Amino acid sequence: MSASDLRHPAVQRAIMRLNEAGLTRVMAGTVEDLELSGLPERTFRIFEQAGDIIFTGDRPRSVLAGALYYLHHLDRGAAEPLPLERTSPYRERLVLEDFPFHCYEPTGFKLDPVRYAENLVALGYTAMECNRLSRREPVGEYFEAYQFTNPSPARFVWTKWHDGVWDRDVISANAAELHACIAIAESFDLEPSFTTFLPRPYPEAFFRLHPHLRGSHFHHEHLKRGGHEGFHRIDTDHMEGVEFYRAVFDGLLAGNAGLRHFFFWHADLGTGFWRDGEGPLARSEADRIIEFHEMLEEVLLGHGSPAQVWVNPWAMKEECLPGINARLPARVGYAVKDNTGAGHFFGTTPARLPDLTIISATVGGLFHKVEKLAAEKGRRVCLCQYQDFSEDLDPVLGVPHALLTFRKFQSLNETAPGCSATNWGVIPPERNRCTVNQDVIREMVWRAGEMRCIEELLPRLIPGGEGFRREIAAAWRKADLALCAWPQYWGLRLQDGGLRYRWLVKPLLLPCDVVESHEREYYLARQGYRIDSPTPFKDFLDLELSQAAEIAGWYAEMVELLGGAIAGIERAGRSASRVEAAWAERQLPPLRWCRRFFLTYQHVFAFHALPAGGGKTPEHDAILGAEIANTREILAALGTAELDSLVIARRGAWSQCFGPDIAKDFGAKLELLERSLAVAK
Known part of the structure; x- marks a missing residue:
């Protein structure tokens, strides 16, 4: 040897x-x-x-x-x-909730975990997200499918409370999957991480067997409008509820001692403790959060675990943060989304960014508030950003936005270079052929010195001579302008309106259109909540018609800019060497998919901003015709979509992904659009 x-x-x-x-x-x-x-x-x-x-x-x-x-x-x-x-000047570079790796792969998106881990090392990451279910886990419809998103630790450990609720073989398969991911992370000298929402809703079967543990109720407006019953979380006011979580984390650490980071959301995607004054003990929500983390601290100490614990304060009441900060165990730090609270304009409407985005690199007020609080107790703070894949652009992989990624690093360097996390995904070249954004990450992490602007980085990003670089850089600026112009009201991310609410495959319909219920099923069955609004304005938004008309105008500008970026890259490739042309070509599929999907959004808002009371008008017909052409283009491009840039889950269709029936869905949309236009004529 x-x-x-x-x-x-x-x-x-x-x-x-x-x-x-x-x-x-x-x-x-x-x-x-x-x-x-x-x-x-x-x-x-x-x-x-x-x-x-x-x-x-x-x-x-x-x-x-x-x-x-x-x-x-x-x-x-x-x-x-x-x-x-x-x-690398970055002491810790973490990955927090990598959706393609931990959420979409179990539902049928092929992704090699070894190549994934290797790519993280290449880009200077120090940790790897390992929390994902196995492919034994059933792919559920509407809200239940969110169980794949930052899965509950209870899906990896068998306890006495699991009997009669979950399938023990599936739990064992999930445990084996987690263990295998941790082993891969450790083989690449990466620290294994576990991101979860807690306490999250559990199935009704759990509470039928354990009625005394039925805790706070989750039944928000979207569930109500979709005609769904609400969900319950475990009651941690009951000591057995706390003991349930103690047993879960004890089992998790007993089988996976290598875990080094735990990220917790306590107020997202149906997650939540009893609100202030509610529940059997009428305590504050802050008291319950502190109690949970005190219990977790005891478990971690019992296992001799050095793991860092992070709490994401997103959607938590800001007024409760000082009290929580004063009493949390010392190892607990904060993982804070970068843009939350940043001032911005959606078109001409002033707003505060509610979440992470890929449209802005401004660090919002929430981070600075939490940073100040953390300093009082010597807590660590991790700045969370989108730098490559994002909820904004999901399901399109590899959209080249080098300038935005560069700006994200400039904000990181000014704000929190000690610890940062990339959210939503960093996908290896085997499944993400356009790696422009990752090349920016690579050079910013392993750079020789400070970069004042991206021009200094271009020779390390773009191959070939000066002329070729100038043409590509000009195209990148157009793509950058398109994304920065995005009037990204809550819900306008592709993941939200496009996938969860299925706007991308839903036809443009007016009240006068006759569409049978079975004809609507193809988009409702794959939609997050089975809401079938006549317009998109109340699905996941709250917009007036005047705002919709302005949004349509901004999407038209974005589509034109992306068209210019595509044309510029095509033009550069025609006069380039074979190697340069191949490099340029890899950027075209994601840009084309972005343009097609943004064009659909333009048509959705332009169509529904028109007066609907008098039936279809020539303006409606023109938009229908344009969307028919766009849908035909989408159908023609689907043959290679999975290979070059789209996330498609092959195990089954569900609300956060395109599924194996993606071509049938767009085909059904096309049929209804064509019928609607024919009737109008």
Whole structure:
């Protein structure tokens, strides 16, 4: 057995990757492995010695990151001169709720977890999200399917409370999946993370068997309008409710001692304790949150776990945060969404950004409030951003927005470089052919010095000569302007209106259109709540007709800008070398999908902003005709969509993903659109 065989799997991976690239005269190992002088934390060093190339670093993932960085630039025809030493200025780079990896993969989106972990190392991440269900978990309809989103820890551990509620074989399969993900993370020297919503709704079967644990009720307006019953969470005012969670986390840590980060949402997606003054003990919600974390602290101490705990204060009442901050265990920090509370304009309407976005890099007021609170108790704060994949653009992978990603890093550097998290997804090139945003991440993490503007970075992002770079940069600016112009009212993200409410596959209908209930089923069955509003304005929004008309105008501008970006990249590719043209071509599918989907949004708002009382008008017909053409283009492009940029879950259709019937859905939409236009004529 050679010395290299005894080294960490991440180092062995580095050697394998180098050999695969035809580099055989190489040595790789940590400074300790190779008996070299020490390096700063998060540092790799590459140098030549006696005809060999030596790859070393302060720890195994730094060695692998160095090898992958070298190979990346070698592959793009711009080999790095040696010696080369790079240090990441970011002490912790975390991944929080990676939807394609932990949510869509179990529902049938193919994603290699080994390649996924390797890509995280290449981009300078220090942790990997591991919480995901197995493919044994049934794909449920409407709200139940949200169980795939940051799954409950109870779906990985069997307790006495599980009998008669869950399938033990499925729980065992989920536990094995989690354990396997943690093992992969550790083999790449990444810290395993577990993101969850808690306490989240549980099935009615649980409370029929344990009625004394029936806690707070979740039945928001969308469930009511869809005709659904509400859901209950476990009552932690009852000591057995607390003991349930104690048993769950005790079992989770007993089987997965390697977990190093726990992220908690306590006020999102149906999650919540009793509100202030409600419940058997009429306590405050803050008291219940503190009680839960005190219990968790006891469990962590009992297992000798050094795990960091993070609470995301999003959607929690801000007035309760000081009291919570004063009493939480010392290891609890905060993971705060970057844009929440930032001032912005949606078109000409002033607003505060409610959530993370990919349209703005401004750090909002919530982060600064929480940062000030945390300082009082010496707590850590993690800034959470979209930098690549996002809820805004989901289901389209790899939309090139290099300028926005660069701005996100500039905000990060000014605000919280010590600890940050990328939300929603960082997908490896095997499933995300356009890696422009990830190339920005790579260079910002492993950069040699500060970058004042993206122009300084372009030679490291865009291959070829100066002329080609200028054309691509001009196209990027158009795409950037399109996204920055997005009037992103709550619900206008593609994930919200487009997928959860199925606007992308729903036909444009007026009250005078005769559509039978069975003809509507294809979009209602896959919609989050089975709401069938005559207009989109009350689905997930609260808009007036005047605002809808303005939104339609902004989408028209966005579509035109994206068309210009597409044309610019196509033009650059026609006069480029084969390598440059292939690189440019990979950016076109996601941009084209974005343009098609934004065009649908333009048509939805333009159509429904028109007066509907007098039936269809020539203006309605013109929009119908344009959306028919757009839908035909979508259907023609679906043949390669899964290969180049769309997330499609193949196990079954559900409300956060396109499913295996995506072509049938768009075909049904086309049929209804054509019928509606024919009737009008």
